[in-house]
Amino acid sequence: MNGFMDQLTAFLYAAILASVPLLYGTLGEILSQKAGNLNLGVEGMMYLGAVAGFLAGYHTNSLVLTLLLGMAAGAFGAAIYALLTVALKANQNVTGLTLTIFGTGIANFLGEQAKLNAPMGTVFLSNELKALLSPIRVAGLSDLPFIGPLLFHHSILTYLAILCGIGMSLYLKRSHLGMNLRAVGENPAAADAMGIPVNLYKYVHILVSGALSGLGGVYISMVTASGNWQPNIISGQGWIAIALVIFASWKPLRAILGSLVFGALSVLRLYIPKDLIDIPSAFFSMLPFVVTSLVLVISSIRMKRENQQPASCGINYFREER
Amino acid sequence: MRRTLPQMHIVQRSDIKPLNAWGYRLLAVLFALSMGGLFLLILGYNPFDVYATMLRGALGSAGMQKETLKLTIPLALTALGILLAFKMKFWNIGAEGQIAAGAIAASYFAYFHADLPKTVLLLTMAAAGFVAGGFWGLIPAWFKTRFGTNETLFTLMLNYIIYYFITYLREGPWRESVGGFAAMPRFPKQARLPEIPFPFVGNLHLGWVVLLVMMVLVFIYLRYTKQGYEITVVGENERTARYAGMPVKRIILRTMFLSAGIAGLVGMLQVSGPDRQLTDSVGGGRGFTAISIVWLARLSPFGSVAVAFLFAILQKGSSMMQTEYRIPASMSDILQGIILFCVLGAEFFLQYRILKRKEVAA
Numbered sequence: 172m173n174g175f176m177d178q179l180t181a182f183l184y185a186a187i188l189a190s191v192p193l194l195y196g197t198l199g200e201i202l203s204q205k206a207g208n209l210n211l212g213v214e215g216m217m218y219l220g221a222v223a224g225f226l227a228g229y230h231t232n233s234l235v236l237t238l239l240l241g242m243a244a245g246a247f248g249a250a251i252y253a254l255l256t257v258a259l260k261a262n263q264n265v266t267g268l269t270l271t272i273f274g275t276g277i278a279n280f281l282g283e284q285a286k287l288n289a290p291m292g293t294v295f296l297s298n299e300l301k302a303l304l305s306p307i308r309v310a311g312l313s314d315l316p317f318i319g320p321l322l323f324h325h326s327i328l329t330y331l332a333i334l335c336g337i338g339m340s341l342y343l344k345r346s347h348l349g350m351n352l353r354a355v356g357e358n359p360a361a362a363d364a365m366g367i368p369v370n371l372y373k374y375v376h377i378l379v380s381g382a383l384s385g386l387g388g389v390y391i392s393m394v395t396a397s398g399n400w401q402p403n404i405i406s407g408q409g410w411i412a413i414a415l416v417i418f419a420s421w422k423p424l425r426a427i428l429g430s431l432v433f434g435a436l437s438v439l440r441l442y443i444p445k446d447l448i449d450i451p452s453a454f455f456s457m458l459p460f461v462v463t464s465l466v467l468v469i470s471s472i473r474m475k476r477e478n479q480q481p482a483s484c485g486i487n488y489f490r491e492e493r
Numbered sequence: 494m495r496r497t498l499p500q501m502h503i504v505q506r507s508d509i510k511p512l513n514a515w516g517y518r519l520l521a522v523l524f525a526l527s528m529g530g531l532f533l534l535i536l537g538y539n540p541f542d543v544y545a546t547m548l549r550g551a552l553g554s555a556g557m558q559k560e561t562l563k564l565t566i567p568l569a570l571t572a573l574g575i576l577l578a579f580k581m582k583f584w585n586i587g588a589e590g591q592i593a594a595g596a597i598a599a600s601y602f603a604y605f606h607a608d609l610p611k612t613v614l615l616l617t618m619a620a621a622g623f624v625a626g627g628f629w630g631l632i633p634a635w636f637k638t639r640f641g642t643n644e645t646l647f648t649l650m651l652n653y654i655i656y657y658f659i660t661y662l663r664e665g666p667w668r669e670s671v672g673g674f675a676a677m678p679r680f681p682k683q684a685r686l687p688e689i690p691f692p693f694v695g696n697l698h699l700g701w702v703v704l705l706v707m708m709v710l711v712f713i714y715l716r717y718t719k720q721g722y723e724i725t726v727v728g729e730n731e732r733t734a735r736y737a738g739m740p741v742k743r744i745i746l747r748t749m750f751l752s753a754g755i756a757g758l759v760g761m762l763q764v765s766g767p768d769r770q771l772t773d774s775v776g777g778g779r780g781f782t783a784i785s786i787v788w789l790a791r792l793s794p795f796g797s798v799a800v801a802f803l804f805a806i807l808q809k810g811s812s813m814m815q816t817e818y819r820i821p822a823s824m825s826d827i828l829q830g831i832i833l834f835c836v837l838g839a840e841f842f843l844q845y846r847i848l849k850r851k852e853v854a855a
Contacts, residue, residue: 211645260841262837264645270830273826279823280821283821284536287819410649456657460653464650468640491502
């Protein structure tokens with residue numbers, strides 16, 4: 172029985188670890204869509220964040236620079252997207268997809284370049300830097316039975332992700348700026364008429380959304396891959412994050428729950444006893460994507476008025492066409 | 494509340510001649526290449542040398558030209574497939590998975606029915622590839638028409654699902670019995686595409702003929718048939734199509750079947766042509782590159798084939814660059830991204846004119 176509890180704790184703990192990058196990506200995409208911009212470039216921005224953070228850590232050994240450059244790189248990708256879709260009215264779908272191709276290319280390029288230039292052909296981070304991102308104990312709380320090791324023994328990036336989720340929920344629901352933002356996403360023409368600077372709102376929130384995705388990327392290269400660079404390091408997590416936005420019906424708090432579920436799905440393979448269920452491992456790897464598809468279908472069947480995408484999402488706002 | 498009037502003002506323009514428009518797009522591409530050159534310069538390479546090496550690596554000899562053409566065939570054919578869906582504003586970003594579905598179905602016949610006569614076997618493989626790819630594309634199309642399910646994400650998720658299915662086949666039932674490495678066996682001779690001479694270059698697998706035929710077929714289909722016209726109308730305005738009495742749902746299903754079917758055919762041509770076996774990388778990112786291609790070609794069938802050829806030069810050239818300069822071949826993805834960003838941005842200046850406040854008042 173004790174073995175089972177240990178196994179369960181280990182599984183839930185791994186699920187939380189795997190959920191963090193998804194949560195960053197999902198929160199970022201919620202913010203962007205709330206501003207009326209569907210950004211399919213989450214995967215690309217995560218790649219940019221992952222490689223920038225990794226290289227910053229590799230060369231400077233500084234946690235602050237790692238986080239800042241990771242966020243800046245994600246925001247840089249988002250800036251290209253914002254410039255093209257907001258200022259130059261380019262198609263949002265194609266621009267986002269291109270951002271994904273571009274970000275993937277840059278990250279694989281710089282990662283491999285670093286490997287080629289490294290003395291032994293491998294690049295990894297110093298243990299001191301990794302220690303800064305390793306789980307920290309919260310005085311008192313970490314010693315609680317069961318929930319102590321499960322909930323209060325995590326990397327600062329994990330706590331930060333949860334705080335971002337709660338903060339964003341309050342921002343969207345309670346703050347003046349958040350309400351304005353929702354107006355921009357629902358009906359930019361009306362928001363414009365109310366005197367809300369529509370494009371400014373779009374730029375700021377798209378950039379912040381890129382920074383969040385960038386942090387998700389940093390988490391993947393620093394924590395998930397434990398500081399060893401590998402090609403195709405994001406492998407679809409950005410896309411799951413976009414689908415999670417629908418799962419979470421554009422609500423940050425529900426995104427926390429959703430990313431936990433998907434984190435659990437992605438690590439399930441390692442924790443199912445082979446003698447109980449013996450399924451080829453490829454099917455376990457497939458699982459998050461199958462469930463995402465089911466979520467897409469089910470949420471489209473049970474469309475509720477209040478749980479919908481912001482009305483103007485995907486359509487560029489052109490004031491002169493009003 | 495007083496609002497300051499903006500200093501600038503944007504108006505739509507319609508005075509650009511098509512030829513000039515292409516000139517501007519070419520300028521955008523050149524600008525993109527110089528940005529890529531700047532990137533290379535920052536990394537410490539001479540961009541002119543690198544670009545020259547790329548060109549030489551892609552077109553320098555008959556053998557290299559052949560390799561470039563081999564890359565062009567699947568890229569261009571996938572683009573032709575995607576084009577049908579995009580014309581309808583159906584965001585099929587699942588061509589990658591549809592290629593895989595076609596490749597699996599074709600491989601099934603290659604592995605288990607190789608006793609058929611060669612022509613029959615190849616035709617069966619092609620038909621199976623088309624149907625399997627088409628079916629894989631029908632799934633999201635059906636849910637889209639029935640429940641309005643988001644096709645962008647659904648088609649994408651189906652990519653990952655089918656690729657893990659190939660992994661399953663490779664590690665499980667279709668695994669080659671000899672050797673410790675989990676791989677699938679090579680195709681028997683029966684199941685390999687014949688090679689026929691391509692002008693000036695030498696023998697090339699049959700795919701190039703399929704590509705040219707498909708290019709003409711897609712052009713005629715879109716331009717001169719009723720079904721092609723229906724696709725355009727649905728793409729421009731679904732409501733108009735419905736008021737005109739068009740069976741919109743059927744059109745979406747039919748078009749997606751064809752679009753994904755062509756991708757499935759690409760899968761068959763890949764496994765039975767250059768690859769000679771089923772692998773996890775049968776799509777090789779072509780489903781995504783093809784999206785850039787059709788967008789750059791502004792949904793023109795002939796244009797798509799031409800742009801696909803240029804992208805093949807980019808890819809082949811990048812692998813040459815890797816061997817000569819040790820610059821990672823993912824440079825081609827970066828250049829592809831920059832080119833598309835620049836052309837997307839340039840479109841704005843073709844469609845709109847920026848005026849100063851005074852001119853508007855006048």
